[in-house]
Amino acid sequence: MKITVVGAGAVGATTADNIARKALAEEVVLLDIKEGFAEGKAQDMSQTAALLGFDTRITGVTNDYSQTAGSAVAVITSGIPRKPGMTREELIGTNAGIVKSVAENLLKYSPDIILVIVSNPMDTMTYLALKATGIPKNRIIGMGGTLDSARFKYQLSKKLSASAADLNAIVVGGHGDTTMIPLIHHATWNSLPVTDFLSTEEQDEIVKATMVGGATLTKLIGTSAWYAPGAATAAVVESIVKDQKKLFTASVYLEGEYGQQDINLGVPVLLGKNGVEKILPLALSEDETKRFAESADAVRNMNDVLKESGFIS
Ligand SMILES: NC(=O)c1ccc[n+]([C@@H]2O[C@H](COP(=O)([O-])OP(=O)(O)OC[C@H]3O[C@@H](n4cnc5c(N)ncnc54)[C@H](O)[C@@H]3O)[C@@H](O)[C@H]2O)c1
Numbered sequence: 001m002k003i004t005v006v007g008a009g010a011v012g013a014t015t016a017d018n019i020a021r022k023a024l025a026e027e028v029v030l031l032d033i034k035e036g037f038a039e040g041k042a043q044d045m046s047q048t049a050a051l052l053g054f055d056t057r058i059t060g061v062t063n064d065y066s067q068t069a070g071s072a073v074a075v076i077t078s079g080i081p082r083k084p085g086m087t088r089e090e091l092i093g094t095n096a097g098i099v100k101s102v103a104e105n106l107l108k109y110s111p112d113i114i115l116v117i118v119s120n121p122m123d124t125m126t127y128l129a130l131k132a133t134g135i136p137k138n139r140i141i142g143m144g145g146t147l148d149s150a151r152f153k154y155q156l157s158k159k160l161s162a163s164a165a166d167l168n169a170i171v172v173g174g175h176g177d178t179t180m181i182p183l184i185h186h187a188t189w190n191s192l193p194v195t196d197f198l199s200t201e202e203q204d205e206i207v208k209a210t211m212v213g214g215a216t217l218t219k220l221i222g223t224s225a226w227y228a229p230g231a232a233t234a235a236v237v238e239s240i241v242k243d244q245k246k247l248f249t250a251s252v253y254l255e256g257e258y259g260q261q262d263i264n265l266g267v268p269v270l271l272g273k274n275g276v277e278k279i280l281p282l283a284l285s286e287d288e289t290k291r292f293a294e295s296a297d298a299v300r301n302m303n304d305v306l307k308e309s310g311f312i313s
Contacts, residue, residue, distance in 0.1 A: 003071060145180075159202055166190045180266070258284075268280040
């Protein structure tokens with residue numbers, strides 16, 4: 001089993017590190033365009049093997065896709081992250097060209113590969129990778145909802161003084177500050193509705209803090225976060241390579257589900273050896289349905305930019 005991670009920056013390296021520590025593959029190939037960068041990160045990580053006790057081989061390469069041949073899964077993190085005050089959507093001009101060429105190169109050497117897209121704006125980059133490569137929709141998964149749901153559980157756990165592991169809560173819709181929808185009325189604390197324990201004001205605070213979770217960290221750190229994004233991406237990869245069929249929210253191609261067509265958006269899915277094994281239906285309230293449709297409109301506007309700029313026809 002070989003897993004490739006493209007982009008050896010903050011999120012890519014953390015993803016590779018988590019994959020190696022969990023021994024999800026015999027080999028992780030870390031690829032970056034910056035000369036020597038992936039090689040250096042791979043060596044550094046490999047030197048933790050004796051301390052942490054894993055056997056996964058970590059290979060760093062500079063833009064050499066032949067080394068990725070035969071990968072079961074590839075994670076695409078290449079591109080620029082946002083700076084304080086920027087939205088994820090502002091990254092489209094630079095990242096679209098990078099994601100398109102990276103996806104095409106990966107497919108050349110691993111025709112059966114499953115792609116996990118992390119680069120932002122993630123929903124649009126996932127749609128682009130799908131359209132540019134033409135691979136079956138079950139083999140392209142956008143990672144964003146898994147992270148946003150983890151951030152939602154973090155906010156809930158703080159307010160409830162509860163263990164984050166005891167919480168079940170998901171975020172659907174687009175992976176953007178204004179497009180994501182934390183579903184607080186569906187969230188439970190070991191099957192007890194969280195809304196039974198929180199005032200309306202507290203619920204609003206949690207939802208708002210979740211939605212700006214990424215922006216809050218970007219402001220504090222000066223660039224976008226990587227520990228939770230890397231852990232969330234490795235969790236998605238784990239469910240695929242171990243065929244765990246875990247339920248995550250991920251950005252998948254919708255053809256009528258949730259009333260949407262020809263778009264990638266975050267919805268609950270089962271992830272297993274075929275990638276997206278199943279898209280699960282969820283009864284949304286009238287308000288949630290309205291917000292989901294608005295989120296889709298915003299993502300569709302971003303997707304139109306791809307068409308206007310000639311990235312897809
Ligand atoms: N989906 C999510 O939940 C989520 C979470 C965090 C970050 N992100 C996004 O992930 C991306 C990476 O963030 P980061 O913090 O790791 O950035 P980073 O700058 O630390 O790393 C990006 C890496 O991509 C490399 N790269 C650029 N062009 C490349 C190419 N053509 N081929 C191979 N490598 C190339 C760069 O050299 C760099 O090392 C950003 O777009 C960021 O917005 C998404």
